[in-house]
Amino acid sequence: MSDAHDEHESAIKTPKQLIVAVLAGFIVPIIIIALLVKYVASDTKAGAGSNSQAPEAVAARISPVANEGFTFVDANGPKVLQTGEAVYKAACAACHGTGAAGAPKFGDAGAWGPRIAQGYDTVVKHALEGLRGMPAKGGNPDLDNVEVARAVVHMANASGGKFKEPEVKASASASASTEASAK
Incomplete structure (x- = not known):
């Protein structure tokens, strides 16, 4: 072996x-x-001489998150109508700013031309009721019809249209005057 x-x-x-x-x-x-x-245990710890125990610092740490950047609106108060530009930025810019889902881009006279030619009433009706990929009122049912019409006028006029601002009815005029006096 x-x-x-x-x-x-x-x-x-x-x-x-x-x-x-x-x-x-x-x-x-x-x-x-x-x-x-x-x-793992080497965090920076608040020590003597820091302001971590100051009343302001403690209050900032324990304050509710909802207090940051929110304003409360009285639900029973009169509705303050937004401007066309404000409605465009809040509800319309997502699609009309980029042209998503075939939406005519803001300021594109070529895309808006055929729509403007249909007339103010037709364009506003399409905005209120929805058309093809666009939901009614731009997807925000809380918008007033006057606010939607203002947004349509804002977008159409930026693209070569000559639409007039919509007239505000008597009940909405009180809130519009409140809006104007607030500024």
């Missing part, structure tokens, strides 16, 4: 090397774990 199967060699040849290898097998993982714990 051959002695070829007994020719295994190891990197550890002395008892001293064996002790070093066993200690390294225990110490290296412990050091790695300790370093990871230190890294």
Whole structure:
């Protein structure tokens, strides 16, 4: 028989090397774990001399998120009609600003020309009831018909139309005068 199967060699040849290898097998993982714990726990902490405990800082941290950037409107108060530009920016610009779903782009006289030729009443009717990919009132059912008409006039006139601002009815004129006095 051959002695070829007994020719295994190891990197550890002395008892001293064996002790070093066993200690390294225990110490290296412990050091790695300790370093990871230190890294995870090394947040900057508010210490003495910072203003983290000032009443203003505490109030800012615990204030409700809903208080930031919202204004409350009286639901029972008179409706304040928006301008055509404001309605365009809020409801119409998503499609008419980019031409999405075949919408005529804002200011594109070539795309708006055939629509303007149909007349004010037809264009406003399409905006109020919806047409093809466009939802009724631009997808915002809370808009008043006068607001939608103002947005149509704003878009059409920017594209070469000569439409007149819509007349505001008596009930809406009170809120329009309130809007004008607020400015």
